[in-house]
Amino acid sequence: MLVYMAIAGIGGLAVGSFLNLCADRLPRNQSIVRPRSYCESCGRHIENRHLIPVISYLWLRGRCGYCSAHIPLRSPVVELATGLSFAFLYWNYGYTVELGIALVYASLLILVSAIDVGTQLILDRVVYPGMALALIFSLAWPGLGPARAGLGGAIGLAALLMPFLLYRRGMGLGDVKFGGLVGLMTGYPLVFVALFLAVTTGGVVAVLLLVLRVRGRRDPVPFGPFLALAAAVTLLWGDTLWAWYTSWLSGGP
Numbered sequence: 001m002l003v004y005m006a007i008a009g010i011g012g013l014a015v016g017s018f019l020n021l022c023a024d025r026l027p028r029n030q031s032i033v034r035p036r037s038y039c040e041s042c043g044r045h046i047e048n049r050h051l052i053p054v055i056s057y058l059w060l061r062g063r064c065g066y067c068s069a070h071i072p073l074r075s076p077v078v079e080l081a082t083g084l085s086f087a088f089l090y091w092n093y094g095y096t097v098e099l100g101i102a103l104v105y106a107s108l109l110i111l112v113s114a115i116d117v118g119t120q121l122i123l124d125r126v127v128y129p130g131m132a133l134a135l136i137f138s139l140a141w142p143g144l145g146p147a148r149a150g151l152g153g154a155i156g157l158a159a160l161l162m163p164f165l166l167y168r169r170g171m172g173l174g175d176v177k178f179g180g181l182v183g184l185m186t187g188y189p190l191v192f193v194a195l196f197l198a199v200t201t202g203g204v205v206a207v208l209l210l211v212l213r214v215r216g217r218r219d220p221v222p223f224g225p226f227l228a229l230a231a232a233v234t235l236l237w238g239d240t241l242w243a244w245y246t247s248w249l250s251g252g253p
């Protein structure tokens, strides 16, 4: 088991490295296939020995090997997050169809979060293919299916469209579409768990940042990462959370 978890983790580090490349290039409309990795500052191709996830970052002390420009901290964070989630998902799902779907979803959610934190954007180019995948995956995900997924997607879209139309500021149309994607992934009724978790965690963190004066009242806090984390928690433990909620509604066990 441990050996396979380690293999999944190492695979995750490599996928994380590719997600970083996507997060750099997709917002600029650049190809994610060519050219191979280069330094954002001096433009030189990065040698293979400097492309080892996390280790290269530590070895080079977070700087480019040629021009010593800073490599963004996002780079090792995304690699580590992807590696750890892949190892965890293998441990959780074992060698199943769900594992395959969960690995794709983890990559998608991490990519959306990384781009949103860096640019405040959630790209159609990531969300639309994600929606198509989620609809297909709903056929294989236990207890879901296209009807529940579609209804969840509609609820996710509608729930975030309201604050978007009412306030405009702070939430973009990208968040609304991402809400639709998360709804497709989690389906009805678990989409309510995902929305609840995203709004409460996002709200608590936004207030904390304001109170601690890390951010001012006018600085936007990207909502994408909260929605992504909420989607992940819901896919993993949503059934249990929903069962608690319904038993609490009906007066408890």
Ligand SMILES: [Zn+2]
Binding pocket: 039, 040, 041, 042, 043, 044, 064, 065, 066, 067, 068, 069
């Ligand atoms: Zn450089």
